[in-house]
Amino acid sequence: MKTISPVTSWANGSAVEAKVLNAYVISDNLATQATFYYALLEENDDLTIGAMVAQGNLTMTGEPYNTWETNGQAWDYIATTLGLTITGDYIPPTKSIQITNETNTGI
Secondary structure, three states: OEEEEEEEEEEOOEEEEEEEEEEEEEEEOOOOEEEEEEEEEEEOOOOOEEEEEEEEEEEEEHHHHHOOOOHHHHHHHHHHHHOOOEEEEOOOOOOOOOOOOOOOOOO
């Protein structure tokens, strides 16, 4: 998943803002084309993934497919095709663990 510059969409009667792009290959004939599933997702206040704002499939063919060698190229193709700007990798939040003398009983 990648973080993206926020994109506003309309869903269930209100404006929603997608901040995360998820995508993966659903079909690749290993010769001329690959099809990707994508989803634009909200980000909750605690930085976890929220509701899906939009989803769909897109197919890479021609020169982009013929020169596709890295995941980065696929992400760039998807973002460019959808008119999105990738801002980084999505890194899910983690919980802090506090170690005290009571929990450190060992060594």
